[in-house]
Each structure stands twice: as C-alpha cells, then as structure tokens.
Amino acid sequence: SSSCAVDDRTYSTTPLVSFLQRLQSEALKTLGPNSFDPKLYVDLPLKKDLSLTEAAFWKLPRVKGIIPENYLHRFLEAYFGDAGEDLVYTEPEDFVPEPEGFLPKVFNPKVRAWALEVHSLWKNLSRRVSDNVKSHPERHTLLPLPEPLIIPGSRFREVYYWDSYWIIRGLLVSKMYDTAKAIVNNLVWLVDAYGHVPNGARVYYASRSQPPLLSSMVMEIYTRTGDLEFVRKSLPSLIKEYTFWNSGIHKVTIQDLHGHKHSLSRYYARWNKPRPESATIDEESASKFLNDSDREAFFREVASTAETGWDFSSRWMSNSYDLSTLSTTSIIPVDLNTYLYKEELDIAFFAQKLGDIETYEKFIEASNARQFAMRSIFWNAEMNQWLDYWIRSDDCEDVHQFDVRNQNDRIFASNFIPIWNWRLTSGLGEHSVIVERIYESFLKSGLLQPAGIATSVVNNGQQWDFPNGWSPLQHIIIEGLSTAGSKASYGLAQDIAVRWIRTNYAAYNTTGAMHEKYDVEGCGKVGGGGEYKPQTGFGWSNGVLLALLEEFGWSSDRDIECSS
Numbered sequence: 180s181s182s183c184a185v186d187d188r189t190y191s192t193t194p195l196v197s198f199l200q201r202l203q204s205e206a207l208k209t210l211g212p213n214s215f216d217p218k219l220y221v222d223l224p225l226k227k228d229l230s231l232t233e234a235a236f237w238k239l240p241r242v243k244g245i246i247p248e249n250y251l252h253r254f255l256e257a258y259f260g261d262a263g264e265d266l267v268y269t270e271p272e273d274f275v276p277e278p279e280g281f282l283p284k285v286f287n288p289k290v291r292a293w294a295l296e297v298h299s300l301w302k303n304l305s306r307r308v309s310d311n312v313k314s315h316p317e318r319h320t321l322l323p324l325p326e327p328l329i330i331p332g333s334r335f336r337e338v339y340y341w342d343s344y345w346i347i348r349g350l351l352v353s354k355m356y357d358t359a360k361a362i363v364n365n366l367v368w369l370v371d372a373y374g375h376v377p378n379g380a381r382v383y384y385a386s387r388s389q390p391p392l393l394s395s396m397v398m399e400i401y402t403r404t405g406d407l408e409f410v411r412k413s414l415p416s417l418i419k420e421y422t423f424w425n426s427g428i429h430k431v432t433i434q435d436l437h438g439h440k441h442s443l444s445r446y447y448a449r450w451n452k453p454r455p456e457s458a459t460i461d462e463e464s465a466s467k468f469l470n471d472s473d474r475e476a477f478f479r480e481v482a483s484t485a486e487t488g489w490d491f492s493s494r495w496m497s498n499s500y501d502l503s504t505l506s507t508t509s510i511i512p513v514d515l516n517t518y519l520y521k522e523e524l525d526i527a528f529f530a531q532k533l534g535d536i537e538t539y540e541k542f543i544e545a546s547n548a549r550q551f552a553m554r555s556i557f558w559n560a561e562m563n564q565w566l567d568y569w570i571r572s573d574d575c576e577d578v579h580q581f582d583v584r585n586q587n588d589r590i591f592a593s594n595f596i597p598i599w600n601w602r603l604t605s606g607l608g609e610h611s612v613i614v615e616r617i618y619e620s621f622l623k624s625g626l627l628q629p630a631g632i633a634t635s636v637v638n639n640g641q642q643w644d645f646p647n648g649w650s651p652l653q654h655i656i657i658e659g660l661s662t663a664g665s666k667a668s669y670g671l672a673q674d675i676a677v678r679w680i681r682t683n684y685a686a687y688n689t690t691g692a693m694h695e696k697y698d699v700e701g702c703g704k705v706g707g708g709g710e711y712k713p714q715t716g717f718g719w720s721n722g723v724l725l726a727l728l729e730e731f732g733w734s735s736d737r738d739i740e741c742s743s
C-alpha cells in the first residue's frame with residue numbers, strides 16, 4: 180500500500196458502534212468461530228439506553244476473561260431486540276400477483292410460473308424503517324430512511340447502494356414504479372445527509388460508498404415513466420454525488436505519453452480501522468502486521484475494497500492469493516470510471532430536458548474528457564480490453580506519469596464493463612471492427628463458462644473471483660453485447676442469458692431460493708467462498724432474472740432444464 184501523504188481524514192465512529200463491536204469481539208470469545216457472523220452484533224437494536232446497557236455488560240461475570248454462554252444469552256435477550264427487527268415488513272402498495280403486460284415474450288408455462296414466483300419475492304424483501312428508529316435513533320445502527328425499501332435478503336437486512344440498481348431493474352419489469360421511486364428517494368435522502376450514498380443504510384457504512392449507479396436508477400425510472408418531476412427532484416443530489424467521486428481523495432490525475440493530463444476516479448474509504456460489520460475478521464487478517472501504521476493502511480485498503488462492491492477479489496491484490504496485499508487505493512478502476520462516464524451523460528441528458536443548458540454543457544464536456552481519459556489510460560489495443568491502471572506505491576506525485584506496464588493485464592469481468600456504453604469505443608477505430616475484436620477477446624478470455632460469466636480466472640477462495648458469477652456482472656456484459664449493433668454479439672448475449680437463467684432455475688428448484696451468487700462451472704451450482712455464508716433472497720439476482728426474461732423472452736419450445 181501507498182506511503183504517500185494524502186488527505187487521510189477518517190469518519191469518527193459512534194459510541195453505539197464502538198460498544199457493539201466490543202460485544203461482537205466478546206461474543207466470538209464465548210461462542211467460537213463456527214457459524215459466527217460478526218455483522219449480527221452491529222445490527223442489534225438496543226431496548227434500553229446505551230449507558231444502562233453498557234453498565235450491565237461490564238457487570239457480566241467472566242471466567243478466564245470469557246463471558247459464560249448462558250450469561251451472554253440472557254444479556255442479549257434482556258437488552259437487545261433481534262437483528263433486523265428495526266425494519267418492519269410492509270406489503271408494497273403497487274404489488275399485484277400478475278401485473279398487466281408482465282413478460283410478454285415468456286411463453287413457456289414453467290418459466291412463466293417461476294418468473295411469477297420470483298416477482299412475488301418482492302413482497303418478502305419489502306420493508307420500512309420501524310417507528311422506534313425514528314423515536315430513538317441513538318439506539319439503532321440503522322439509518323432512518325423515510326420511504327419503503329427493498330433489501331437484498333438474509334444477512335443483508337438493510338438497503339445496499341449498487342444492489343438497488345438491479346433491484347430497480349426488476350421492479351420496473353414488475354411494474355412497481357412507486358416502489359422503485361421510493362428506493363431512489365431514500366438514496367437521495369442519504370446524499371443530502373452524507374454528501375454521498377453510503378455502502379448501505381447503516382451508520383457503520385457511512386465512511387464509504389459503493390459503485391455509483393444512482394443516475395442510472397433515475398434514468399431507468401424516467402425511461403419507463405416519463406416522470407420529469409421525479410428527475411427534477413433528484414438532479415441536485417446527482418450533481419452532489421458526482422462531486423464526491425470527482426474531488427479530493429477520489430480524484431487522480433495522470434499524464435499520458437503525449438503530455439495530456441487526465442482526471443479519473445478511484446475508490447478510497449475514509450476509514451482506517453476494522454470494518455465494524457466484520458471487525459473480528461479484519462483483526463485476524465491484520466495480525467501479521469506488526470506496527471500501527473501498517474495495520475491502519477491495511478484496514479484502509481479493506482474498507483476501500485468494500486467500496487468497490489467487489490469485496491474481496493484478486494483484482495485488488497498484488498499477490499492474488501494474499502489478502503494482505505490489497506492495494507485498492509492505488510488502482511484506477513475501469514468499472515468505476517465507466518459508471519461515472521454514464522453519470523455524466525445521464526446528468527447532461529436530465530439537465531437538457533429541464534432546460535438547464537449550462538449544466539448540460541458542463542457535463543457533456545466532462546463526459547468527453549473522461550472518454551478520452553479512458554481510451555488513453557485503460558484501453559489495451561493488443562488485448563482489446565480495458566485494463567485497471569495501478570499507480571506505483573512509491574509514486575507520490577500529484578500528477579502520475581502513464582506507463583503501459585502499470586496496466587493490470589490479468590483477466591477480470593471488469594475488463595469488459597465499458598461495453599455497457601459503446602460510446603466509450605469512439606476514437607478506437609471503426610465501430611464494427613472494434614466490436615468484432617472485443618467479441619473475440621471476450622470469447623478467448625476464459626471468463627465464459629457453462630453457466631455464465633466468471634468474475635475472474637483465479638480460484639483463490641475469494642467471492643469476487645473464479646468460479647463465482649454475479650448477477651450484476653452478467654447483466655452489464657449481456658446488455659453491452661446486446662446493444663453493440665452486431666448480430667453475432669446479440670446472439671452471444673442471448674446465449675449467456677439462457678445459460679444464466681437456466682442455472683438460476685435449476686438452483687431454485689433444488690434449494691427453493693434465489694442466490695446471491697452462482698458457481699458458473701456447471702448449471703445449477705451455487706456460489707461460495709469469501710468471508711460469510713452464501714446468502715439467499717436475493718434482490719439483485721431476482722432483478723437481473725426478470726430483466727433478462729423481459730429482454731430475451733422464453734419460447735414455449737425452449738427447455739428451461741440444464742442442457743446436458
């Protein structure tokens with residue numbers, strides 16, 4: 180990690196989070212590591228004031244420094260509600276069992292019945308913040324979002340930033356426009372409160388964000404509903420969020436070989452301690468660091484990696500098999516800049532619709548500059564992929580000098596994320612030729628597997644690596660391939676969608692659930708690896724499934740079962 184002097188101010192933690200983290204660490208000593216989920220403890224709502232709770236905690240007996248299990252259980256019961264209790268179930272008002280015009284291209288009766296079941300899962304995932312949080316915010320780590328919301332599911336019992344984009348894509352297929360707008364209104368509320376959208380709607384997530392897709396959410400909703408008033412209300416927050424990503428520690432300047440200076444963005448959390456939701460794990464991972472400043476630098480990389488949404492992945496490690504080599508803050512990521520490019524175009528579009536020509540022109544100019552920057556810094560014409568750029572850890576200049584050897588030529592699904600917006604290929608050559616090259620490069624990459632697109636080609640046990648496939652990455656690449664304007668790449672998009680839908684279906688039949696991630700080596704296999712047990716529910720997988728079924732349909736004579 181970098182030893183350069185940077186603005187390393189961090190968020191301060193709250194007394195409640197510090198206490199719950201202490202409880203988490205004591206609970207681990209009592210209960211042991213088997214099936215221990217550290218996040219549970221920082222999600223516990225207090226029944227009484229913190230001072231009373233803390234006083235009772237310190238009075239608990241300890242045997243050889245450990246709280247006996249029966250005492251711990253009694254204490255938890257007396258002083259805390261259940262994790263997740265501060266969110267209450269609420270039936271979405273715009274839910275109907277079979278919306279009019281639902282999935283008109285899905286004819287196969289089995290697939291239709293299943294899609295309707297997945298559609299009905301929105302009801303399971305629908306919540307609102309309980310009144311207790313509003314009356315006693317200091318007893319909860321949950322943030323008091325004003326409107327109804329949809330959670331990813333299982334241990335992810337609160338709103339997540341980038342998950343919400345695919346949840347909204349699915350809600351739009353389900354014609355649940357009000358629920359989709361409520362999600363955006365909540366995120367806008369968060370931008371107004373924090374200046375950015377936190378990773379998730381818990382106070383312990385506030386020091387970092389997640390991949391910025393807020394403008395994309397507004398765009399999808401606008402495209403479906405034409406609601407310009409909704410755009411007008413959201414636009415100031417989109418601009419505020421844009422500033423967060425393009426200033427201060429998130430902004431990096433790099434000079435190319437022709438002397439052009441480019442501004443690009445990176446992930447960078449304002450946090451240099453263990454992540455509260457995984458503090459026991461982070462403490463353990465940091466045990467090899469002997470001095471405080473190395474530990475702090477490592478914790479900063481861990482939190483910044485959580486900001487990427489890809490936590491954790493060899494993509495952020497200089498040694499693919501060693502988590503302690505995380506270097507996220509020294510990496511300029513292809514996907515983040517693709518999302519920001521889109522944000523610039525979206526803001527320009529909205530501003531033009533609203534007659535704000537000055538903002539329109541400013542954001543068109545910004546998008547042109549980022550397009551040029553991405554072409555100059557990320558594009559690799561030999562591989563026909565966009566590669567993350569690594570800033571050397573000893574390069575402390577304000578302006579970094581481009582060196583092609585600092586492009587990371589390892590293979591990740593993110594190397595193809597820019598195809599989500601084909602305007603990013605302008606200046607690279609004739610469109611049809613570039614499409615063909617990228618298409619070939621993707622086919623040769625090793626990412627395409629029997630059940631979908633792998634996240635990387637390295638199997639190191641991390642969850643954002645091989646053999647896991649994640650719905651958001653399938654969706655972006657499929658959408659990119661399908662909009663390239665080439666028959667072959669549309670065919671490939673459809674082929675990947677069919678593989679993904681089949682694997683989701685097979686796993687749903689055997690497990691009764693939609694999953695957070697899948698193992699793409701074989702049809703019907705669910706994902707694994709990482710620091711927590713695989714989760715079900717699952718917001719973004721449901722959203723992507725519905726969006727793919729809407730785009731590609733399913734004919735009555737196409738089998739849904741895994742093909743042998």
Ligand SMILES: OC[C@H]1O[C@H](O[C@H]2O[C@H](CO)[C@@H](O)[C@H](O)[C@H]2O)[C@H](O)[C@@H](O)[C@@H]1O
Pocket residue numbers: 218331335339341342378379454456457485486488489490491711
């Ligand atoms: O508790 C560990 C980490 O869990 C989250 O990350 C994973 O789940 C999120 C919700 O589906 C998803 O947005 C993220 O991409 C996943 O890696 C959380 O976002 C992390 O910040 C947290 O440390």
